[in-house]
Amino acid sequence: MRCESIQAGSRGGRVERKLRERTARVARIAEAEAPGSMGRYISWDIVEGPSGLEGVIICDHPAVRYALDGTRPHLIRPRRRNGVLRFMVDGQVVYSAYARHPGSRPNNFLARALRLGR
Template structure:
């Protein structure tokens, strides 16, 4: 008696890429896990601006995590020291300092910030 086994690589590849298949389920789990870590690692309220999805890509399905907070670029890349001025010509800046004390000023000399690439850290931790 003899047994012959034929492997159709194209069929296996289609099976793995099928919508709703096991590979997509695992990709969804991993993407969700990485997004949850990114939310926890994000500074301040930035985690509320993180969303995720699984979408078709050039090589098959891919997990996509997005942070659409307006300052995310500055957090990820850091900033150099800079001046902060009011938007209006005769306006003032208002902010709170430690203890809730309110401060008004016409100019702030910001010392800059170090890069905080919380998205890359989440990706490494979520593997």
């Protein structure tokens, strides 16, 4: 998932330095705002875009789309056929053939980081 910050002039100058600072700041905010371990999957770079330099923030976590868009209630089943799920409930280990996930609300932490970093 990519979140682009701002565009700037040519490489090596004061404008690129400012763009790097701002993009790094937004990436740090995104790391803090990201749910769970997603913050460890955030990286950033300065790339040449169609209208100049762009600061790009990338989250490579496999579930980032689910965090950004949210999910509807759904069943969770084991990966293996005839397998079971194992999890903790009130300190007790529980085994089950499936679990009912209540769904999750959208959490657009990348857009929030972009707003907070400006």
